[in-house]
Amino acid sequence: MKVNRRTVLAGMGAAALAHGPLRAFALTSTQIGGYEFVSVSDGNLLLPRSFFFEGLPQEELAQVLAPFDLPQDQLAPPCNLTLLRNDDRVILFDAGAGPAFMPSAGSLSESLDAAGVAPEAVTDVVFTHGHPDHLWGVLDDFDDLVFPNARYHMGQVEWDYWRDPATVDTIGAARAAFAVGAARRLAAIPDRVAHFSDGDEVLPGIMAQASFGHTPGHMSFLLGSGSDAMMIGGDAIGNHHLAFARPGWASGSDQDPERGAETRQRLLDRLADEQIWLMGFHLPQGGLGRVERRGEGYRFVGAAR
Numbered sequence: 001m002k003v004n005r006r007t008v009l010a011g012m013g014a015a016a017l018a019h020g021p022l023r024a025f026a027l028t029s030t031q032i033g034g035y036e037f038v039s040v041s042d043g044n045l046l047l048p049r050s051f052f053f054e055g056l057p058q059e060e061l062a063q064v065l066a067p068f069d070l071p072q073d074q075l076a077p078p079c080n081l082t083l084l085r086n087d088d089r090v091i092l093f094d095a096g097a098g099p100a101f102m103p104s105a106g107s108l109s110e111s112l113d114a115a116g117v118a119p120e121a122v123t124d125v126v127f128t129h130g131h132p133d134h135l136w137g138v139l140d141d142f143d144d145l146v147f148p149n150a151r152y153h154m155g156q157v158e159w160d161y162w163r164d165p166a167t168v169d170t171i172g173a174a175r176a177a178f179a180v181g182a183a184r185r186l187a188a189i190p191d192r193v194a195h196f197s198d199g200d201e202v203l204p205g206i207m208a209q210a211s212f213g214h215t216p217g218h219m220s221f222l223l224g225s226g227s228d229a230m231m232i233g234g235d236a237i238g239n240h241h242l243a244f245a246r247p248g249w250a251s252g253s254d255q256d257p258e259r260g261a262e263t264r265q266r267l268l269d270r271l272a273d274e275q276i277w278l279m280g281f282h283l284p285q286g287g288l289g290r291v292e293r294r295g296e297g298y299r300f301v302g303a304a305r
């Protein structure tokens, strides 16, 4: 796969670009597995460093992070959705954050516009998991469906978890709002959703791969073959620094840190061995790149450098 480095900007002039991060863009590439692949931005998150790095060995952490030049106060991980399209389908992986989660996120509609995709044209929305930055964008300000003609797809385990009324009590205080928000959004689509399990072909040529840990039923997806195979990884590999350099370390963003670390190591090992493209929701440069082994860990090599 050759990546076309052209960045399509949505309604943004050079003056706007000079101020602040790039909120809306679509990064195009060539075909993969019978689909055109496009990375569409939903803006970025803003999170305190402690969310990622609390409880880790600080001296080694400082050494590992030194080359990445991260801001000292808050981190601003990008949010990149995968769009696949062919003559039959327009498939979005996740729905973005929508208007109610964070002011810095929720710019998906501008990016889709840049990619020439009307919300009505989206035929399928496939969820990696039910966290706010991935799910809450199914509803707009008026609680109407943003993608009115889409069929939705969510792993059975993930669906059951967020639909369980007990989850708001078991998820922990810090994420109780996630549970309430997810239940409300999923209640809007039960008659439009299909469920799948590990190994299922969710849509033509798109295989589900369980990657539990970040959430109880987190799913990744594989498509294409050989050197053009791609994994849509969601948040199983959630950042370009620590997740690659020390994949075995617990991550504050994983609901089950131990299982999340096991999953991350397993996926990275395979991605590096088989040189499968990785599309990561919170990875830089549009999220697409290769995984290289480095020292006792790995590194992310963005395709759009």
Ligand SMILES: [Zn+2]
Pocket (backbone or CB within 6 Å): 131, 133, 134, 235, 281, 282
């Ligand atoms: Zn996320």
